[in-house]
Amino acid sequence: MKLVVLGLSLSSSWGNGHATTFRALLGAFAALGHEVLFLERTQPWYAENRDLSDPDFCRLAYYDDLAALARWREQVSAADAVMVGSYVPDGVEVGRWVQNTARGTTCFYDIDTPVTLAKLARGDYEYLSPEIIPGYDIYFSFTGGPTLARLEEEFGSPCARPLYCSVDTRRYRPLDVPTRWDLSYLGTYSPDRQPTLDRLLLEPARRRPDLRFVIAGPQYPDSLEWPANVERIAHLPPSEHPEFYAASRFTLNVTRADMIAAGWSPSVRLFEAGACATPIISDRWQGIDSIFEPGEQIVLADGAEDVLAALDASARGIGMAAREAVLAHHSAERRAEQLEQDLERIGTARSPTTGKVSQYEWS
Template sequence: MDIVFLGPACRPAAGSQADTAPRQLAQALRRRGHAVLFLERTAPGTQREESSAVATYLDLADLHARFHSRVRRADLMLVDADVPQVADVSRWATNTAGGLTVFWDRDTPRTLARHALREDPGCMSPELFAGYRLYLCSSGGPVPRQLEREWGVARARVFLPGVDVGHFAPGSGRTRWDLGHLGPLSAERRGLLTQWLLGAARGWAEGRFVLAGMLSAVDDAWPANVARHAAPSPREQAGFLGAQRFTLALSQAEHTPGANLFEAAACGAALICDPWTGLEDLFALGEEVMVARTERDVLRYLLAMPEADRHQLGMRARARVLAEHTVAHRAVQLEQYANEAEQGPPVDGSGALAELSLMGPG
């Protein structure tokens, strides 16, 4: 396919942009033989990146002037939810594209919350979502059906993050912490973080704990055995996760995995998860991840699980990710969704995936 991919804005930090999920997906699609032009908005005065694979634009007028014809003849137009001026860009994309139009929402709980609060008049509206022929969402369960029924989305499909296995693998460094958590984390899950990680730290004074990227989630009552750590860069995440005996992997919302679930599993981390609906479709509970319901469960895993069992837990989770949840699997999944959408309108209720599974293709 000839694909045009509108990604998030260029980031000023050198070396970080190549690690973003949109760029990784674009690279995976190219490896499958597709021609992918990845477009990013850049600030005036910055050096433009121009090639047959990546190009930048200044604003919507520049986007239209330089890439109108390419978008018109592309087989697939993919728009990331974090593209600047997403509402205006979506209106332009759906009116301009001659092929299949796809919206990739990597944070569907955020989208639903913004719509409920109507906090930003520049955000997407149901009418703009309905202009796309395929909506890729990060939440499973009843959410895709809700998007189709309430927002008029033609076809909503679950599309979870995929891991670039070249960047995430078990490390060989020393263990520094017994339990850690890497943000971001939704407000509704911060209570679990306070209860489980900080509660476990208070219950086990000899334990070593770490919290990264979510320092605003706690108050002044910070246990002395909990380290504060800046959010690691994408290239530092594997080392950070590998330095933990266990990783607390909390869901983002109902039916939605946390942002770093698959990365942590790919690093061979021993995961402790909250019991959200859909987790059982991604990992075997008790064999690939452990489920906690209270801070006592967390402490029990930390104190009672033999080291060999902990290591095997992490390795089984990594094997599941390599078999089903890499960015290469997501590229195949996008192909399947695109082929399905091109065949015509969905049958009744199929937009929620009849099996309501969060799993990608094996």
């Protein structure tokens, strides 16, 4: 199968989770024997912070603007499937061009589904608009559950399928390194996550100066004040994530407000930490128990008291149980197999006369 992907970024993980998601998924997809071309819009902040300029699993090429996509018309037209990702610059126009150019299956991969739906509700069509959703043969969503039915019934998607993030378990695995922190957090600054981060990490740090904490990620305002026992790392490239988790006695997962509201929206950090067998403390949202079993594979916390109770208890078994769940259900290999199967099945639903997909029922 020849797959062309137009995504936000593959080359740089700076300030976004798209790159690590695409790397894991497409690396495993290529390992199944498929050919992948990734087209990335040139952006200064990614160009200056590239940590994967020459991937060994696909061809990576750049384009400067919409007009420059014409250079890739032949490849897009001849591809078995073409995927457009969320947050692609000029994504609506890119989507229209793909739908008019591609002869194979067209799909939208929404790595930000709850955010996307919130933007559509307020008329913000930054990278997706309601009128182009029916033109994609399949809508792959980072969010499962009731959202899938909404995408089909309200927005007219011929087929909406969950395609959660995943993890490369060859890179993310337990490591024998000294423990540096009692609780870590890895994530780009987000205003809607900050109150939860304050409640579940900064407040425990204030109460327990004898414990060690760390927050890694870019874009935190200079005006924020950190307790003395909270270390700051401005940016942590993916190559250093496994060692970061391995050096953490626990790690924290904090979910964006839109994703909590939608439910069934697991972050890639859950799977990365789980693959490293690092015990996870997380905020609550509907559907998390379909990913990890609370109390057995993950600790759910509402406030500082819950976090400190977990830090004072034994975490033996929780991290390894999470790893077993990741290996069984959330590895990059499993996601790539799902992508392959879904693309093959949706291809059989395409009309031989119109080339389009009518509302498709999955058995």
